Amino acid sequence: MTEIYFARQPIYNRDLEIAGYELFYRQAADADSADFLDAEIATSQVVLNTVGELGLEQVVGSHKAFINVARDFVVSGYLEMFASPQLVFEVAGSLVVDQQLLEVLQQLHERGYRFVLDDYRDDEANQALLTIVDYVKIDMLVTPQDEVQRMVELLRQRSIVLMAERIETQEVQEFCQALGFDYFQGYHFSQPKVLKFHGVRANQLSVLQLVSKLYQPDIDLEAIEALIRQDVSLSYKLLRYINSAYFNLPHRIDSIQRAIVLLGTRNVRAWATLVSLANIDNHRSDLITIALERAKMCELLAAAMGIKQKESGYTVGLLSVLDAMTQAPMANVLATLPLDEDINEALLRHEGPLGRILACTLAYERCDWEGLDTLGLEMNQINDAYMTALAEAYRISCELLKS
Numbered sequence: 052m053t054e055i056y057f058a059r060q061p062i063y064n065r066d067l068e069i070a071g072y073e074l075f076y077r078q079a080a081d082a083d084s085a086d087f088l089d090a091e092i093a094t095s096q097v098v099l100n101t102v103g104e105l106g107l108e109q110v111v112g113s114h115k116a117f118i119n120v121a122r123d124f125v126v127s128g129y130l131e132m133f134a135s136p137q138l139v140f141e142v143a144g145s146l147v148v149d150q151q152l153l154e155v156l157q158q159l160h161e162r163g164y165r166f167v168l169d170d171y172r173d174d175e176a177n178q179a180l181l182t183i184v185d186y187v188k189i190d191m192l193v194t195p196q197d198e199v200q201r202m203v204e205l206l207r208q209r210s211i212v213l214m215a216e217r218i219e220t221q222e223v224q225e226f227c228q229a230l231g232f233d234y235f236q237g238y239h240f241s242q243p244k245v246l247k248f249h250g251v252r253a254n255q256l257s258v259l260q261l262v263s264k265l266y267q268p269d270i271d272l273e274a275i276e277a278l279i280r281q282d283v284s285l286s287y288k289l290l291r292y293i294n295s296a297y298f299n300l301p302h303r304i305d306s307i308q309r310a311i312v313l314l315g316t317r318n319v320r321a322w323a324t325l326v327s328l329a330n331i332d333n334h335r336s337d338l339i340t341i342a343l344e345r346a347k348m349c350e351l352l353a354a355a356m357g358i359k360q361k362e363s364g365y366t367v368g369l370l371s372v373l374d375a376m377t378q379a380p381m382a383n384v385l386a387t388l389p390l391d392e393d394i395n396e397a398l399l400r401h402e403g404p405l406g407r408i409l410a411c412t413l414a415y416e417r418c419d420w421e422g423l424d425t426l427g428l429e430m431n432q433i434n435d436a437y438m439t440a441l442a443e444a445y446r447i448s449c450e451l452l453k454s
Contacts, residue, residue, distance in 0.1 A: 057097065057110065058243035062117065062214070062236045070234060071115030071139070074101065077245055098124075098133055105248050106295070107137050115139050117167060122146045126155050130164065132292075132318065139186070141167040148176040156183045167214065173202055185212060191237070192217035196226060203230045261285070265320045275319065276308050285326070292322060340444050342372040345412050348440035352408045355432050360393075360405070367397045367405045368412060412437075 058075035076097050097118050101110055110116065119141045120130065130140065146152065156166060160183050167186040171177055181187070187206055189199055206213060215227040218237030227235060261278050264270065279285045286307055293310040294303055304310050311319055345368035353364030370390075374381040385395050397406035407424055414423040415437055425433060 055105065055248045057101070057246045057248075059110065059246055060236060060243040061241050062115075062234050063240060064234060065228075065232075067235070067240075069114060071117055072111045073117040073119075073141075073236065073243075074110065075119075075243055098129075107135065109248065110246065111137065113137075117141055119143070119169070122152060125159075126151055128155075130159055132322065134162070134164065136163070136165075139165045139167055141169045141188070142180065142184070144168060144170045144172050144174075144177045144180075146176075148179055153179060153183065156180070160184075169216075171202065171206075173198075173205070181206075181209060181211065186214050186234075187211050188214040188216045188236075190217050191215050191223050191227065192219060199226075200230060203232075207231075261323045265316070265323055270316065272308075272311060272316075276311055279307050279311075288326060289322070338372045338376050342369050344440045344444035345369070345371050345409075345416070346440075347443045348412045348415075348436050349405075349408050351436035351439060352411060352426060352428070352433070353405070355428055355436065356404070356408070356426055358404055358408075363391070363394060363405055364408055367394055367409050370394070370398060371409060371413070373398075 056077040058077050059072045060075070061069045062071045062073060064070040074097050098120070101107060101116065101118070107116055115137055117139045122142075124130065125140075125142065142156070160166065165186075166184040167188055168177060168180050168184040169188045171187045171189050189202060191199065194202075203213060212234070213230075213232045214234040214236065215223075215232040216236045218224050218227060218235055218239045220239055223237075224235065224239055261275065264275055264278060279289060289307060289310050290304065293313060294300065298313075300313075304313065314322065346365045347368070349368035350361050350365040353361035358364065373384045381398055385398060393403050393405055396402040397409050400406060401410040407426060411424050411426055411433065414420075415433060423433075
């Protein structure tokens, strides 16, 4: 079991009754704010843990849940996996606003998704979003009152729901009430309260293997099913997701195979990617790309050397990031995995043919020409393998960001 943390802050209506909650990502119970390197990871944590595992009823009851979403999360199409009248997604006014973002938001809005324009500023980018959002939030802590009054008058002409956030005094509350704001939020009413839930943590190795399988051209749905089945938490998460209210299926799905067929390759791919991001926590989100790059290069070098177990080369490269991903010594990680001894030797000591291939890949990656073992190959063969691996990793990265 793993512990899941949220900070939850109430949002009040004009009668000062709770109308919803904003959910914030937290790493621990004593964290005062979110500490993360990648906004997309934080978004994945909140959305995936709330919708896919806990269920909104446990976190917000029958109220609305307001959740911040990063730009990449929106344009990558992940929001399509989460459709509920309870969910309201907040997009920051500081986002890079371009035609791609506007088109995706417009399509989602037409399908019933609801959005808040957070940290509103009266500029061109924010105005472009006004035709798409349902709510606008104004930060009362940093916006001068005369500017607030001016913006409220303009926004009222658009029939947009107005929300005042970061209200910290009675005086500011009364000012916002006099201007006719619809919703109120801030420390004056309630500080964010940290909630702790117990969840099932997916085995990171299984997740990494699943993602790599999903992006291989000769994808085998039976292999994907077997991969999910071998990890209890992945099976649990997938069945919890497919049976959630957001699909509104007439009958409960208890089969992993049926869940995969119903979701389709594209949605399974998106789901697995979200699980991966959520389990990486605040570590480098490029680890999957690095793993796939190394995996492909090791596979190509194994084939060039005439090694029969070229698939083992792929596995060695893929697993070479396990210590970084799990923040644990490689020996400790491998002790928990039923791997062949030649793979263990390659990963731990760079021994054997597979170990030499991995060492070559790592040296080339670091531009360590003095320590580079050419494996009896020509340098152009190694360079070609590296460039092909880079292109493959780039292709998959682009697939991850497709809408």
